[in-house]
Amino acid sequence: MNISEKVHSSSGILVYFEIFKNEIRPVSFELLGEAYRLSKKSNEAVHIVAVGKDIDFVREKIKGFPVKSAYLYETDKFFQPDIYEKALEDCIDKLNPSIVLIGGTAEGRALAPRLAVNYRTGLTADCTELDIDENGNLLQIRPAFGGNIMAKIVTENTRPQFATVREKVMQPVKPDFVENTDFLVQNLDVEESSMKILNIEDTAEEDSIVNQNILVVAGRGVKKKEDLDMLRELAELLGGKLASSRALVEKGWMTHKEQIGLSGNTVCPKCMITFGVSGTVQFMAGMKTTPNIIAVNSDPNARIFEIAHYPICADLYDVVPELIKSLKGL
Amino acid sequence: MRIAVFMKQVPAYSQGNMDEKTGVIIRTGLPSIVNVYDLAALETALRIKEKIGGEVVVFTMGPDKAEDVIRDAFAMGADDGYLICDRAFAGADVLATSYTLTQALKSTGNFDIILCGKQTTDGDTAQVSGAVAKWMNIPHMNWINELLEITERDIQVKCQLDGRLSVIQAAYPCLLSVEKSIFTPRMPSLKLKMASRKKEIKRITLENLSDKDENNYGLKGSATRVRKIFPPERTAKRDVVTKDGKEASQYILKILNNLDTCEEGE
Ligand SMILES: Cc1cc2nc3c(=O)[nH]c(=O)nc-3n(C[C@H](O)[C@H](O)[C@H](O)COP(=O)(O)OP(=O)(O)OC[C@H]3O[C@@H](n4cnc5c(N)ncnc54)[C@H](O)[C@@H]3O)c2cc1C
Numbered sequence: 001m002n003i004s005e006k007v008h009s010s011s012g013i014l015v016y017f018e019i020f021k022n023e024i025r026p027v028s029f030e031l032l033g034e035a036y037r038l039s040k041k042s043n044e045a046v047h048i049v050a051v052g053k054d055i056d057f058v059r060e061k062i063k064g065f066p067v068k069s070a071y072l073y074e075t076d077k078f079f080q081p082d083i084y085e086k087a088l089e090d091c092i093d094k095l096n097p098s099i100v101l102i103g104g105t106a107e108g109r110a111l112a113p114r115l116a117v118n119y120r121t122g123l124t125a126d127c128t129e130l131d132i133d134e135n136g137n138l139l140q141i142r143p144a145f146g147g148n149i150m151a152k153i154v155t156e157n158t159r160p161q162f163a164t165v166r167e168k169v170m171q172p173v174k175p176d177f178v179e180n181t182d183f184l185v186q187n188l189d190v191e192e193s194s195m196k197i198l199n200i201e202d203t204a205e206e207d208s209i210v211n212q213n214i215l216v217v218a219g220r221g222v223k224k225k226e227d228l229d230m231l232r233e234l235a236e237l238l239g240g241k242l243a244s245s246r247a248l249v250e251k252g253w254m255t256h257k258e259q260i261g262l263s264g265n266t267v268c269p270k271c272m273i274t275f276g277v278s279g280t281v282q283f284m285a286g287m288k289t290t291p292n293i294i295a296v297n298s299d300p301n302a303r304i305f306e307i308a309h310y311p312i313c314a315d316l317y318d319v320v321p322e323l324i325k326s327l328k329g330l
Numbered sequence: 331m332r333i334a335v336f337m338k339q340v341p342a343y344s345q346g347n348m349d350e351k352t353g354v355i356i357r358t359g360l361p362s363i364v365n366v367y368d369l370a371a372l373e374t375a376l377r378i379k380e381k382i383g384g385e386v387v388v389f390t391m392g393p394d395k396a397e398d399v400i401r402d403a404f405a406m407g408a409d410d411g412y413l414i415c416d417r418a419f420a421g422a423d424v425l426a427t428s429y430t431l432t433q434a435l436k437s438t439g440n441f442d443i444i445l446c447g448k449q450t451t452d453g454d455t456a457q458v459s460g461a462v463a464k465w466m467n468i469p470h471m472n473w474i475n476e477l478l479e480i481t482e483r484d485i486q487v488k489c490q491l492d493g494r495l496s497v498i499q500a501a502y503p504c505l506l507s508v509e510k511s512i513f514t515p516r517m518p519s520l521k522l523k524m525a526s527r528k529k530e531i532k533r534i535t536l537e538n539l540s541d542k543d544e545n546n547y548g549l550k551g552s553a554t555r556v557r558k559i560f561p562p563e564r565t566a567k568r569d570v571v572t573k574d575g576k577e578a579s580q581y582i583l584k585i586l587n588n589l590d591t592c593e594e595g596e
């Protein structure tokens with residue numbers, strides 16, 4: 001098949017449903033929501049593919065969601081890129097989709113580049129926005145070059161178009177559709193991999209900044225490492241945790257696990273208070289769905305104020321000690 | 331044992347902005363450094379060498395000045411280094427970058443272990459290593475945080491992936507991408523630095539590769555195109571309130587107290 005034939009003949013949006021501990025990862029439903037929105041624009045069908053043990057359980061879970069067909073591959077093997085990719089290749093070969101959406105998880109990032117190479121096609125990582133143009137090209141929008149620049153990236157001459165999206169970036173849809181999903185369930189028969197998983201343990205993530213109701217966030221406006229102590233104290237008084245922008249991680253004051261943003265964690269606490277964070281697109285990509293954002297910055301034109309629900313122009317060094325005093329009832 | 335390490339030169343800090351009127355990226359002459367994740371990859375290679383012997387060869391793709399990466403690697407103890415540099419390689423996306431790296435690697439013989447950083451701090455895709463493994467058709471272990479055992483035949487590693495800790499074993503050849511936390515990179519040694527001053531940095535150009543078709547490299551070999559770059563829209567949600575410390579503190583406490591009753595910012 002020559003290039004343009006492939007581009008024209010492919011159709012449909014395929015979403016990789018990632019299974020973890022016999023559950024579907026939330027990012028999969030977010031991608032499904034986005035796929036549905038895209039499909040309405042381009043008049044294409046949405047399909048899913050899932051791989052794992054007792055995979056039939058997915059049937060129940062996608063009831064009411066707008067899925068034309070579901071390819072379910074049964075295997076008792078834990079995730080290994082060279083094994084799971086076989087399932088996706090089988091599905092993609094049968095379906096010839098135009099677009100494949102994969103979660104920007106550890107698993108997704110192991111899988112996506114292998115598939116992109118297999119089909120000699122494009123892969124855009126960590127898209128923050130997706131759209132479709134009149135020619136069916138997926139418009140993949142993501143921050144670039146640091147700071148405040150967005151790039152619109154397209155894969156024009158090859159198919160499928162692969163994109164990864166991180167958790168909590170897209171919105172899921174509600175399952176109120178009457179869709180007759182076709183199910184194709186099959187065993188994944190693969191040769192032994194040259195890689196062996198010797199042991200697997202599930203680890204708790206309770207302490208992570210991802211699971212907090214309240215986050216206090218420190219940015220470069222914090223002048224000295226010691227000043228983080230008062231912010232940490234504030235976070236504790238509020239029953240939350242301290243997180244930061246990448247600026248402080250680059251200085252070595254905070255750890256990568258505590259970083260919010262495109263190359264850190266995506267968070268969505270009930271409430272977030274940022275101090276001295278300017279609001280670069282990379283930072284905002286990791287927190288913009290937070291329902292209550294209080295931002296304290298001394299610059300009235302700071303970008304963070306564009307998405308803050310409570311934009312406050314003030315000096316953090318005046319505000320934080322006052323807050324601590326009040327919370328301690330002093 | 332032949333161990334390859336892929337290292338990339340990146341801007342020292344992630345800052346950059348765009349002139350919103352002209353659409354031109356403001357490059358503020360930032361200094362370049364070695365991607366920190368790749369220093370951890372090099373350290374891993376050196377530890378493996380110290381344990382079971384072998385040769386550590388560094389590869390970097392970039393412009394002439396990316397040579398510094400190799401010099402830095404020599405000062406840490408790398409045995410050999412290649413700069414992959416050709417006009418034809420410029421503007422590469424994940425597909426073309428990984429293909430070029432694979433071709434370059436193959437042009438210098440076989441390797442038992444290939445090490446990559448988890449991600450770069452500029453491209454930041456964390457996808458190149460997986461793509462290289464696929465081109466090479468070898469197993470790849472992503473985001474490794476710990477080296478458990480290493481023998482002449484295979485390697486055992488630990489990785490932490492989204493709430494799951496796995497112990498994995500792979501036979502050679504294999505590719506590992508490593509977390510920053512796997513090892514703290516050693517300080518460059520002045521002695522090695524001096525000794526390596528005369529060491530040759532070998533170059534790999536299109537001519538040296540078995541696939542010499544320039545359509546497979548750089549911008550031409552890339553499947554993705556940047557159609558447009560633009561500043562994000564500026565749309566303020568709320569008016570900014572200016573307050574002194576005390577007022578701001580009272581205001582914030584009031585907001586926090588009201589959170590339970592309303593779900594989303596008023
Ligand atoms: C590939 C790549 C990935 C990236 N990923 C991320 C990411 O995941 N997360 C991330 O955060 N960034 C990321 N960035 C962006 C980059 O790291 C930015 O430099 C960083 O976001 C800036 O952090 P900041 O807002 O804390 O600092 P700055 O942009 O320097 O802002 C400091 C702010 O503090 C304010 N301020 C100063 N003094 C005070 C005071 N006394 N009181 C109140 N306010 C004050 C200033 O007005 C200013 O707005 C990435 C960049 C690249 C290239």
Ligand SMILES: Nc1ncnc2c1ncn2[C@@H]1O[C@H](COP(=O)(O)O)[C@@H](O)[C@H]1O
Nearest residue numbers: 336391446447449450453455456457458
């Ligand atoms: N231009 C390059 N030269 C050498 N190695 C690279 C290059 N680009 C990427 N890599 C390797 O691939 C890893 C992941 O990069 P990325 O996918 O860009 O985040 C890096 O940590 C390097 O080990």
